[in-house]
Amino acid sequence: MSFRAIIGQEKAINILLKSFKEDKVSPSYIFVGSEGVGKKITAIEFAKIINCLNLNNNLEVCDTCSICNKINKQCYPDLKIIESIKGSIKIEQIRELRREINLKPFESRKKIYIIDNSEEMTLEASNCLLKTIEEPPYYAIIILICSKIDPILPTIVSRCQIVNFGLISSYKIKEFLLNNNKNLEKEKAEIISRLAQGSIGSALKLLSDKEYFIRREEVLDDLSAVSPGEYGDDIFAKVEKMVSEIDRIKEILEMIKLWYRDILIIKNTGDQKYIANCDKLAILDEKSQIYSQEILIDILDYLEQIEEYLIKNVNTRLILERLYIKMVGVEYCLK
Numbered sequence: 371m372s373f374r375a376i377i378g379q380e381k382a383i384n385i386l387l388k389s390f391k392e393d394k395v396s397p398s399y400i401f402v403g404s405e406g407v408g409k410k411i412t413a414i415e416f417a418k419i420i421n422c423l424n425l426n427n428n429l430e431v432c433d434t435c436s437i438c439n440k441i442n443k444q445c446y447p448d449l450k451i452i453e454s455i456k457g458s459i460k461i462e463q464i465r466e467l468r469r470e471i472n473l474k475p476f477e478s479r480k481k482i483y484i485i486d487n488s489e490e491m492t493l494e495a496s497n498c499l500l501k502t503i504e505e506p507p508y509y510a511i512i513i514l515i516c517s518k519i520d521p522i523l524p525t526i527v528s529r530c531q532i533v534n535f536g537l538i539s540s541y542k543i544k545e546f547l548l549n550n551n552k553n554l555e556k557e558k559a560e561i562i563s564r565l566a567q568g569s570i571g572s573a574l575k576l577l578s579d580k581e582y583f584i585r586r587e588e589v590l591d592d593l594s595a596v597s598p599g600e601y602g603d604d605i606f607a608k609v610e611k612m613v614s615e616i617d618r619i620k621e622i623l624e625m626i627k628l629w630y631r632d633i634l635i636i637k638n639t640g641d642q643k644y645i646a647n648c649d650k651l652a653i654l655d656e657k658s659q660i661y662s663q664e665i666l667i668d669i670l671d672y673l674e675q676i677e678e679y680l681i682k683n684v685n686t687r688l689i690l691e692r693l694y695i696k697m698v699g700v701e702y703c704l705k
């Protein structure tokens with residue numbers, strides 16, 4: 371692995387390389403961007419660049435020295451990755467970091483701490499980390515990785531260099547999938563690259579999940595049968611089915627979101643270039659003619675709200691009933 375193998379993050383990587391070249395590496399960074407776009411792998415590769423024993427003039431690591439080797443095998447004592455446990459990073463984890471960071475590096479120039487999903491730090495953990503970020507030892511680098519910056523304490527944000535990681539184009543994802551999977555059909559690579567919505571991580575998950583396309587077909591069949599103004603007694607049966615599949619509710623809601631987003635795009639632009647469900651164009655086109663813009667926006671807004679409701683444990687059945695009512699446009703038909 372090297373920086374060159376990371377897809378679609380040239381801008382972020384160039385910022386890091388420039389700071390290294392000019393000897394202006396920041397003691398603390400925030401890498402921000404959607405899940406699966408390469409933030410963590412970039413942080414690990416950056417740790418290699420900083421510490422590799424045989425870095426060449428093009429700032430490429432050797433991948434064979436003792437340090438590169440240990441980092442690749444994830445057993446390098448001067449690189450620590452802190453991960454959230456059951457959805458949160460607790461003060462004990464940061465206290466341990468603070469204890470350790472005061473010890474000089476074992477065998478390298480810089481000691482690097484990566485805090486993954488750093489938006490999941492508790493307030494106590496954040497306050498504890500702030501003390502280190504305010505006065506870091508000269509040999510330490512802390513990299514916070516997050517998908518959103520808002521939940522991070524502003525006093526931490528103001529002391530870090532922020533590096534943005536953008537979404538990766540579906541073309542690049544498709545190319546990556548085809549280059550790395552000899553038996554993958556082009557059509558399948560095309561669909562996966564669009565459903566992945568800019569994330570290589572999601573694309574790889576979809577590729578390895580053998581059942582995904584069967585589940586997707588089921589959900590999209592259900593969605594194809596839903597039209598505004600056509601509602602019967604089966605709303606509650608459908609909600610019941612979704613409630614019974616609560617373990618994968620996030621996946622189902624994501625499928626519903628992409629479905630209505632696609633319909634809205636076709637309705638507004640007629641452009642197929644940005645359609646995620648590119649194998650369902652005929653039915654999406656049909657739906658775009660019968661759904662009003664108002665209903666589509668309302669459904670998509672509600673889907674955004676649902677994510678928050680689910681975190682707050684609002685009654686799932688009620689949320690999903692309301693969603694189906696919106697999908698069949700009852701609220702509008704009664705107006």
Ligand SMILES: [Zn+2]
Pocket residue numbers: 422423424425431432433434435436437438439
């Ligand atoms: Zn090396």
